[in-house]
Amino acid sequence: MAQSIGFIGLGIMGHPMALNLVKAGYKVTVFNRTRSKAEPLEKSGALVAATPAEAARLADVVMIIVSDTAAVEEVVLGKGGILETLRSGAIVIDSSTISPAFSRKLACHAAGKGASWLDAPVTGSKHGAERGELTFMIGGDRETLDRALPVLQVLGKKHIYCGAHGSGLSAKLAQNAIQATMVEVFCEGFVLATKAGVHPQTMFEIIQSSMARAALTDFKAPFIFKGDFTPYFPLKLMHKDLELAMETAYAQNVPMPAAAAVKEVYGTAKAQGKGDLDYAAVITFLEEVAGVKVRAES
Structure with missing residues (x-):
């Protein structure tokens, strides 16, 4: 069992994940750019580091879950980044959703320090993070995954090995392209x-009685009907993931015309200032153009 964990990134997902590790008895040292977000964890027993390097210094496992590729680059390779102090034999588990190609480069940097790297993005939203019921999509060496599994089992109910470095991220981008498209098309249909x-x-009763029913839209519909777009997963991050999916598809010579169109709809909603809302707020752009609101009593 790894005794010491460095945890970097305390956003919607990272905070409950780090808290679950503290509750499980691990010695957890956390870092977040906005220190105030670390204070509740400090009260729960975590140590708070001034830099990512400090969080990683004594860690057997370093977990990262930050917003994008640039943020991961900063906390790994930047000044005060984990590469300055990463121990030989340590495992880095990056649960951020970033470029698979860049993640493979980071795995090489970690190997140069004698450490191992797993790309391990998650699905399950903040409820899954709070309950320790996330699903992990994992790329890297299988032996490294086996060593990391005790930590990952605290955080998730399912740990799916996808293959070599970058495979977990490729799977996550494919999943989010499907998920984003499902929600956007659901919204189009309901606005119509x-x-x-x-x-x-x-209309919801019709959908639930047909082959168009899906668990995702069953979950999202009540929030849409109330106009409640409290973020479970922010729209700006879904748009970012669609952009990464397009980049990955281009590199693989894979056409994704529907996802490309959907990306533009999310991009427009983001440009309207809706980026910090839940990604289901994409419906508000469609509503504004159509001149209707899809609202109903619960």
Whole structure:
């Protein structure tokens, strides 16, 4: 069992993940650019580091979950980054959703320090993070995964090995392209039905009685009907993941015309200032253009 964990990134997902590790009895040292976000964890028993390097200095396992590729680059390779202090034999588990190609480069940097790297993005939203029920998609050496599994089992219910370095991220980008498209098309259909005079609850009953029913939209619909876009996963991050999916598809010579169109819709909603809302807020752009609101009593 790894006794010491450095944990970097205390956002919507990172905070509950780090808290679960503290509760499980690990010695956890956390770092976040905004120190105030670390204070509740400090009260729960975590140590707070001034830099990523300090968080990694004595760690057997370093976990990273930050917003994008640039943020990962900063906490790994930048001044005060983990590469300055990363121990030989340590494992870095990066649960950020970033470029698979760049992640492979970081794995090489870690290997140069005698450490191992796993790309391990997650799905399950903040509820899954709070309950320790995330699903991990993992790329890297299988032996490293086996060593990291006791830590990952505190955080998730499912740990799916996808293959070599970058494979977990490729799987995550494919999943988010599907998820983003499902929600956007659901929103298009409901805006159309509402504009045509069909009540949203009536349309929802039809969907739930048809092959179009999906667990994702079952979950999102009540929030949309209330106009509650409290972020479970921010729209700006979904747009970022769609951009990464497009880059990966281009590199692999894979056409993704539907996902490319959906990316533009999320991009427009982001440009309207909706980036910090849940990604289901993409419906508000469609509503504004159509001149209707898809709202219903719960």
